[in-house]
Amino acid sequence: MANERTGRRKFWFWAAVSGVVSAGVFLAAAELVALLVAPDGSPILAVGSFVIDIVPQPFKEFAIATFGEYDKVALLVGLALAVLVASAVAGLLQYLRRPLGVVALVIAGGVSVAAIVTRAGASPFAAIPPIAGTIAGCLILWFLATRLRRWSSASIHSAPQVSADTEPVAATAQPVERPTVHPKGTAAPATVDRRMFFRVTAIAGASALIIGVGARAVINATAGSISAVRKALNLPAPRTVVTIPAGAELDIPGISPLFTPNADFYRVDTALTVPSVDPGTWRLVIDGMVDQRVELTFDDLVGMGVNEYAITLTCVSNEVGGDLLGNAVWLGVPIREVLKLAGPKSGADMVLSRSIDGFTASTPLESLTDDGLDAILAVGMNGETLPLEHGFPVRMVVPGLYGYVSATKWLSELKVTTFDADEAYWTPRGYSAKAPVKFSSRLDTPRTGEAIPAGRTPVAGVAWAQTVGIDRVEVSIDDGDWQAATLSSPINEDTWVQWFVDWDATVGTHYVAVRAVNKNGDVQIEERAPIAPDGSTGWQRTLIRVT
Ligand SMILES: Nc1nc2c(c(=O)[nH]1)N[C@H]1C(S)=C(S)[C@@H](COP(=O)(O)O)O[C@H]1N2
Numbered sequence: 420m421a422n423e424r425t426g427r428r429k430f431w432f433w434a435a436v437s438g439v440v441s442a443g444v445f446l447a448a449a450e451l452v453a454l455l456v457a458p459d460g461s462p463i464l465a466v467g468s469f470v471i472d473i474v475p476q477p478f479k480e481f482a483i484a485t486f487g488e489y490d491k492v493a494l495l496v497g498l499a500l501a502v503l504v505a506s507a508v509a510g511l512l513q514y515l516r517r518p519l520g521v522v523a524l525v526i527a528g529g530v531s532v533a534a535i536v537t538r539a540g541a542s543p544f545a546a547i548p549p550i551a552g553t554i555a556g557c558l559i560l561w562f563l564a565t566r567l568r569r570w571s572s573a574s575i576h577s578a579p580q581v582s583a584d585t586e587p588v589a590a591t592a593q594p595v596e597r598p599t600v601h602p603k604g605t606a607a608p609a610t611v612d613r614r615m616f617f618r619v620t621a622i623a624g625a626s627a628l629i630i631g632v633g634a635r636a637v638i639n640a641t642a643g644s645i646s647a648v649r650k651a652l653n654l655p656a657p658r659t660v661v662t663i664p665a666g667a668e669l670d671i672p673g674i675s676p677l678f679t680p681n682a683d684f685y686r687v688d689t690a691l692t693v694p695s696v697d698p699g700t701w702r703l704v705i706d707g708m709v710d711q712r713v714e715l716t717f718d719d720l721v722g723m724g725v726n727e728y729a730i731t732l733t734c735v736s737n738e739v740g741g742d743l744l745g746n747a748v749w750l751g752v753p754i755r756e757v758l759k760l761a762g763p764k765s766g767a768d769m770v771l772s773r774s775i776d777g778f779t780a781s782t783p784l785e786s787l788t789d790d791g792l793d794a795i796l797a798v799g800m801n802g803e804t805l806p807l808e809h810g811f812p813v814r815m816v817v818p819g820l821y822g823y824v825s826a827t828k829w830l831s832e833l834k835v836t837t838f839d840a841d842e843a844y845w846t847p848r849g850y851s852a853k854a855p856v857k858f859s860s861r862l863d864t865p866r867t868g869e870a871i872p873a874g875r876t877p878v879a880g881v882a883w884a885q886t887v888g889i890d891r892v893e894v895s896i897d898d899g900d901w902q903a904a905t906l907s908s909p910i911n912e913d914t915w916v917q918w919f920v921d922w923d924a925t926v927g928t929h930y931v932a933v934r935a936v937n938k939n940g941d942v943q944i945e946e947r948a949p950i951a952p953d954g955s956t957g958w959q960r961t962l963i964r965v966t
C-alpha cells in the first residue's frame with residue numbers, strides 16, 4: 420500500500436514535469452515564430468508588459484520602492500515562477516482530470532493573445548506566435564499525459580504488492596518481469612509508454628530550452644547591434660553650446676554633481692525590454708491637425724541643426740527628498756521648428772507624442788511652440804549619443820513639465836490634437852493630463868539618518884524651479900529661524916542649482932529642514948501631497964545624528 424502511494428507520487432511528479440515541459444515548448448515555439456513573423460508577439464514579454472499596464476499604481480510604487488532599478492527583473496522572475504507553478508498544475512490536471520490541463524494551456528494561450536493584440540501598435544501578425552505556441556504546447560501535453568497514464572496504470576496494476584481493489588486481470592496479465600520474457604524486439608506496452616514518455620520529455624525539454632534561449636539570444640543580438648550602431652553614430656557639432664558660469668558647481672562632498680552622469684541618471688519607463696530602434700530606419704511622423712503630414716528621417720532631423728541645452732528632467736513619481744530627477748546637457752533640435760514643417764492648425768491645443776513601444780504623453784501645444792521655451796527633440800545627452808535606455812535615437816525633453824507628460828523616449832510620432840480628443844498613457848491611470856513641475860528642493864548631505872561628527876559641516880543639496888528659476892533656498896535647524904543658503908551660479912532657469920549652509924553641528928539629534936523660493940517670489944508648498952495625480956509637495960525635514 421505504502422509502495423503504491425509512493426508509486427502514484429512518482430507519477431504526479433512526472434505529470435508536473437510534463438506540464439512544465441509543455442509550457443516550455445509553448446513559450447519556445449512562440450518565441451521562435453515571433454522571431455520569424457512578428458517580433459512583438461513574444462508572449463512572455465507581452466504578458467509582462469500587460470501586467471505593467473494593468474497593475475494598480477500603489478503596487479507599481481511598491482515594486483519600484485522594493486526592487487528599484489530591478490523592478491522589471493523582479494516582475495519577470497515573478498512571472499517565470501508563476502508560469503512554473505501553473506504549468507506544473509496543468510500537467511497534473513491533464514494526468515488526473517483529462518483534458519483540464521490542455522484546457523488550462525488553451526486559456527493561457529488566449530490570455531497571451533489578448534495581451535499581445537491589445538498592445539498599442541501591435542502588428543496584425545502578432546497573434547500568430549502565441550497561437551503557434553499554444554498548439555505546440557497542447558500537442559506535447561496531450562501526448563505526454565497519455566503516455567504517462569498508460570505507463571502508470573500498467574505499472575501500478577502490475578506492482579508486486581497489489582491491493583485488494585486492484586484489477587486481478589491486469590495484475591496477472593502484466594507482470595513486472597514481462598519485458599524480459601518478451602521475444603526480441605518487442606516490449607510490454609508499459610515499457611514502450613515509459614520509454615516514449617521520457618524520450619519525448621527529454622527531446623521536448625531540451626529543444627524548448629535550446630530554441631527559447633537561442634531565440635532570445637538572437638533578439639539580444641539585435642539589441643547589441645543597435646548598441647554598435649549607436650556607438651558608430653556621428654552627430655553633427657552643436658550650433659550653440661551651453662556656457663557654464665563660474666561658480667556653477669560647488670565643491671562639497673556628498674552634494675549631487677551639477678550634471679548627472681548618464682550611468683547614474685534615473686530611469687523611469689514602462690518598457691520591459693529597452694526598445695531597439697535603428698536610426699537608419701527610424702521615422703518621425705508629424706500628423707493630426709496639421710496643414711501637411713510630415714515624415715522625417717534621422718538625417719533630416721539632425722540636418723536641421725542641433726544645439727546644446729541644459730535642462731533638469733523631473734519625474735512626477737519623485738517623492739519629497741527623492742532622487743527621480745537629473746540634470747543633463749542635451750543635444751537636440753527645437754520642437755517648434757519641427758512642428759512648423761507640418762503647420763499645426765488653429766484649434767489644436769495638445770501634442771500627443773508616441774513612442775515605438777506604445778507609450779504616449781500629452782503636452783500642451785504652447786509648451787512646444789513658445790519661442791521662449793527650449794522644448795527639444797534630443798539626440799545627445801552629456802556629450803554622448805542618447806543612451807538606449809534614455810530613448811535612442813530620439814526623445815523629447817521639455818523644461819518645466821514632468822517626464823510623463825513631455826519626455827517621450829524612442830519617439831515615433833507627434834500627433835497635433837486636442838486635450839478633448841485624445842488622452843495619454845498615464846491619464847486614465849490616475850494622473851493629470853497636464854503636469855507642470857512643482858518647484859522643490861532636496862537635502863543631499865548629511866544624508867537622512869546618517870551619523871556625523873560634531874563640528875562645522877556643510878548642509879547642502881539642490882533646488883529646481885524649471886522655466887522660472889530659484890531665487891533662494893532656506894534652511895532651518897531644529898525648527899529655528901530660516902537662514903538663507905548660498906547658491907551656486909545658475910546655468911539657466913531650466914536647471915537645478917546647488918545650495919549650502921555651514922552648520923556648527925553639536926552632539927545630539929537635530930532636524931534639518933529645507934525649502935526654496937522661486938523667482939516669482941512663491942515659497943515652496945509646505946503641505947505634503949502624494950505623487951498622484953500631479954506631483955508631490957512638502958518641505959523635506961530630516962533627522963541627523965551628531966556624535
Ligand atoms: N517611451 C517612454 N517614454 C517615457 C516614459 C515611458 O514609460 N515610455 N516615461 C516617461 C517618464 S514618467 C519620465 S519621468 C521620463 C524619464 O526619462 P529617463 O528614463 O530618461 O530619466 O521619461 C518619460 N518618457
Ligand SMILES: [Mo]
Pocket residue numbers: 687733734735736821822823
Ligand atoms: Mo516620470
